[in-house]
Amino acid sequence: MGVSPWPGYSSHYVAMAKDLFKPQGLTVKEIYFASQTESDAAFLAGKVDLNWTGLPNAVPQFSRDPGIQVVFQCDYSNGADGILGRGIKTAADIKGRKVARENVLFEELLLRRYLDKMGLKREDVTTIDLSAGDSATAFASGKIDIAVTYEPWMTKAAKEGKGEIVFSSKGTNVIPDGVTARKDFVEKNKEAVVAYFKAIDQAVKLIQTDPAAVAEPIAKGLGLTAAEVPAQMGGVKLYTLQDNKSITFNRSDPMNLFDSLDFASKTAMGIKLIPNAIDINTVMNDGVIKVAS
Structure with a gap:
């Protein structure tokens, strides 16, 4: 699991600290990176199986490796x-x-x-x-x-x-964040991936209902003090599994991820970062969300 410092990744920090994966029968190995660039590079090199990332970053990755897909949206930046x-x-x-x-x-x-x-x-x-x-x-x-x-x-x-x-980024959907994985890894390990996101969903709900109780692990993940955490979390909108079903993977919702990634893809092509626009339908995988929720 590749992760780096970002308030929207707080559910992973909390799930690790509270050992929420154990009841799901999972052992999760976290590789913590100082920057998003390092985490993305490790994922492309096959050194991590799932990667927490700014989803526009994944557009060039989709172009390089058609097997990479979005399996979960953890947040969108709302000022952070x-x-x-x-x-x-x-x-x-x-x-x-x-x-x-x-x-x-x-x-x-x-x-x-x-x-x-x-x-x-x-x-x-x-x-x-x-x-x-x-x-x-x-x-x-x-x-x-x-x-x-x-x-x-x-x-x-x-x-x-x-x-x-x-x-x-406040009031925009320019920067959604989430988790990417390779299609073949998800297919071979679907039960484990589903279990992982069930634990993540529990962590999101803990953060939403009792933020003070989970401030310490979030602070550790961000390299801050617990007192600084509330202001940080105010800049992101965390997503549950249900939010992924009703918003992320729902084309009729104005905040859906399809439109956001399509904008990122067209921009990437316009600046010659990728040779051709990405077919967003092929990189959005809601299979895990459907089962986990």
């Missing part, structure tokens, strides 16, 4: 991803500047949304490739004035760097 700015008020303050960001698709999508809002084009800025954590650190230390990043680093860096969050 954003762009930090210092002295940024107008388009003129941005044009020609350097922007630090991790070279992953979901950060590129967010940056493009912001530039579009400001009436600018992508070529109006240049980017420096740093991990989300390092981008936040560069901003906090004053080395750069614009950075794309996310929690658990964003709010702290804005404060330490005497800047502000000039744009965020």
